[in-house]
Amino acid sequence: MFGSERSLSYRLKRDIIQNRELYILALPILLFYILFHYKPMYGAIIAFKNFSPAKGIMNSPWAGLRHFKDFFSSVYFGRVLKNTLIISITQLIFGFPAPIILALLINELRNRAFSRTVQTIGYMPHFISLVVLCGMIKQFTSDSGFITLLLSHVGLKKQTMLNQSGLFVPIYVISGIWQNMGWGSIIYLAALTGIDPELYDAAKIDGAGRWKQTLYVTIPCLLPTIIILLILRTGNILSVGSEKIILLYNPAIYKTSDVISSYVYRQGLLNSDWSYSTAVGLFNSVVNFALVVTVNKISRKTSEISLW
Amino acid sequence: MNNKIRTGIGERVFNVVNILFLIGIMGITLYPMLYVVFASFSTPGRFMMHYGPLWHPLGFDLASYQAVFKNPNIWNGYRNTIFIVVVGVAVNMSLTLLGGYLLSRRNWMFQRVMVLSVIFTMYFSGGLIPFYLTVRDLRLDKTLWSLILPTAISTYNMIIMRTAFAVIPESLEESAKLDGASHFVILTKVMIPLVGPTIAVLVLYYGVGHWNSWFNAMIFLSGVRSKYPLQLILREILIQNSLNDMTMGTGMEDREMIAETIKYAVIVVSTVPILCLYPFLQKYFVKGVMIGALKG
Numbered sequence: 001m002f003g004s005e006r007s008l009s010y011r012l013k014r015d016i017i018q019n020r021e022l023y024i025l026a027l028p029i030l031l032f033y034i035l036f037h038y039k040p041m042y043g044a045i046i047a048f049k050n051f052s053p054a055k056g057i058m059n060s061p062w063a064g065l066r067h068f069k070d071f072f073s074s075v076y077f078g079r080v081l082k083n084t085l086i087i088s089i090t091q092l093i094f095g096f097p098a099p100i101i102l103a104l105l106i107n108e109l110r111n112r113a114f115s116r117t118v119q120t121i122g123y124m125p126h127f128i129s130l131v132v133l134c135g136m137i138k139q140f141t142s143d144s145g146f147i148t149l150l151l152s153h154v155g156l157k158k159q160t161m162l163n164q165s166g167l168f169v170p171i172y173v174i175s176g177i178w179q180n181m182g183w184g185s186i187i188y189l190a191a192l193t194g195i196d197p198e199l200y201d202a203a204k205i206d207g208a209g210r211w212k213q214t215l216y217v218t219i220p221c222l223l224p225t226i227i228i229l230l231i232l233r234t235g236n237i238l239s240v241g242s243e244k245i246i247l248l249y250n251p252a253i254y255k256t257s258d259v260i261s262s263y264v265y266r267q268g269l270l271n272s273d274w275s276y277s278t279a280v281g282l283f284n285s286v287v288n289f290a291l292v293v294t295v296n297k298i299s300r301k302t303s304e305i306s307l308w
Numbered sequence: 309m310n311n312k313i314r315t316g317i318g319e320r321v322f323n324v325v326n327i328l329f330l331i332g333i334m335g336i337t338l339y340p341m342l343y344v345v346f347a348s349f350s351t352p353g354r355f356m357m358h359y360g361p362l363w364h365p366l367g368f369d370l371a372s373y374q375a376v377f378k379n380p381n382i383w384n385g386y387r388n389t390i391f392i393v394v395v396g397v398a399v400n401m402s403l404t405l406l407g408g409y410l411l412s413r414r415n416w417m418f419q420r421v422m423v424l425s426v427i428f429t430m431y432f433s434g435g436l437i438p439f440y441l442t443v444r445d446l447r448l449d450k451t452l453w454s455l456i457l458p459t460a461i462s463t464y465n466m467i468i469m470r471t472a473f474a475v476i477p478e479s480l481e482e483s484a485k486l487d488g489a490s491h492f493v494i495l496t497k498v499m500i501p502l503v504g505p506t507i508a509v510l511v512l513y514y515g516v517g518h519w520n521s522w523f524n525a526m527i528f529l530s531g532v533r534s535k536y537p538l539q540l541i542l543r544e545i546l547i548q549n550s551l552n553d554m555t556m557g558t559g560m561e562d563r564e565m566i567a568e569t570i571k572y573a574v575i576v577v578s579t580v581p582i583l584c585l586y587p588f589l590q591k592y593f594v595k596g597v598m599i600g601a602l603k604g
Contacts, residue, residue, distance in 0.1 A: 264437065
């Protein structure tokens, strides 16, 4: 009672004295977050300046919204935004259902040993590093690669596939499914084992066959997991990572493969256009944040499922 | 009755189709990896002339492996990567355990502020360029610390850790407190022994993350080749096609031939350690995904 009437600073002082050790232990954690998360957030103000490393963040002259205007009026704005969206949405349409279907099929297996084998092999590609995966893609889809050769039977040109702008998105998405479908199914398999067997018994008594059981028991039980992951994916629709793009693309196909993050990397780190690239990155961060918050709000209203 | 028989047949057909389909999926998953292994053991000349799928090594030649093992860059890369993994995971785990513990303590005022400011960083960041400039200002670039300190805590993993601590009954902590134990002692002597499985999972996650990472090394270590981790050496060989120092000493024609099989041998040499460990560690990884899911 007395405590709540006293001022915040007084209570804080008392708390620090009382829990001195916790505050001391928190210092390294705080230091980490300040140095590597909050300091870069502060550093993002160079998006509104003409930053030069010699002058530093404080002393570089202000530029207002110039860099943002430059970006929005350049041809790159439409191009990288479009590519980011196309890659994200294609990934969502094909990559998102793949692990769900795989998990449902594995769940229908009656032979435990076979089911385990499918899982063990299915998770494997997840552990292949991105550099190695992209190296494999480059080899297999080169003009003499076996995938190029196989596809030449169905009318594809016998040329390096990664030099053909129309093939970048399919290569990116399909290799992603190959690498992550099995791993992605784990979470659904976990949710499937959590389903109460009595629900199936009840459905059987009502005369439901396996198909109907899947439709009316399994899928509704998976729905919360699916929705949560869908929220996450939709919130991240404008954040296609730069790593795999940078490993796979080349100037000949920038038109279809350059995304926001790879553009930021090139302009910033390769061309040292610090302020401009920071502005592009900040635009991306702000839009991503707004998307996550919005999608989460909508989901909380409609389905009472939310991230926080 | 009639109905029942029909579903019986339908189910059997489904079972067979399902099994065949999953065998197909396994084939598609395994084949690219098998191809790499077959190609790596093939005689360079015969592989060069071959087009299309491979079902076994073409001939048998260890020349590509010899070239890989003779290459000092590979060894150096391996050494750097092992350093990054060992020291990196030690730093990761110390801070993640500490942070997870602090976030799970409820009776101090800073807790809520800390939770919010930590979670905020999961959804918003200053972007690549300010991050790069920050690390450079700290003079961490061109050192292996640039691959360890800026990624010392994964917020996601720290929250998994927090969840593990939060479910430990308070009574255990209370009795230690009555004995006059400090928080540091409670954390190291009481709490850590109780969260072994979560620690195993996070060690694996951080370890694989360090092993596979290359982007930060590319931006922070550019120009300092002696510090390149394995993945950057691989990038030079696989993505940028620079094999010059590896094929040195062979004639021009041989050089072109062996260049192809070397790439496959390099993949095997760099990936086998992880893929061999993986079946033994599978249950921990799988557990990790589930812990993460519970939190969500």
